[in-house]
Amino acid sequence: MMAKTGIEVPTLQNTGIDKEHIKVQLDYHQENNKLNIALKEKWLETLFSANFLVFLVTIFVIASGFVYMCVDGVMKTDIVEYWKLILPVVTTYIGYAIGKGKVG
Incomplete structure (x- = not known):
């Protein structure tokens, strides 16, 4: 057409x-x-989310503890003191993560 x-x-x-x-x-x-x-x-x-970012920071803190343990020339007492410093942070987050869903 x-x-x-x-x-x-x-x-x-x-x-x-x-x-x-x-x-x-x-x-x-x-x-x-x-x-x-x-x-x-x-x-x-x-x-x-805030929880995931705190989880990443906690993993980073734990990894830093293991890296610190592998550094040459670090005394055993220094390693123990470092873990005493970071362990409360780790346990606090784990307690929060486990207990946040429970109403009490």
Whole structure:
């Protein structure tokens, strides 16, 4: 079919796909995108939560204790004093992490 403008307009072909089928596919993709966004938000909230950051600091403190133990020339009494310094931090966090879900 030739229009008055000189541009050939293609004729509509029957593809076998109706409006309902397209709507179902669009609804599926929309819901899938919503779920993906919700999952990403949940992971980000977990990753940047205060508990997780305190957990990372606690792991770092424990690792620093083991690294300090491996340093050459460090006296045994210095190692014991260092662990006496960091152990209350570790046990406090562990107690908080275990007991925070219990109401008492």
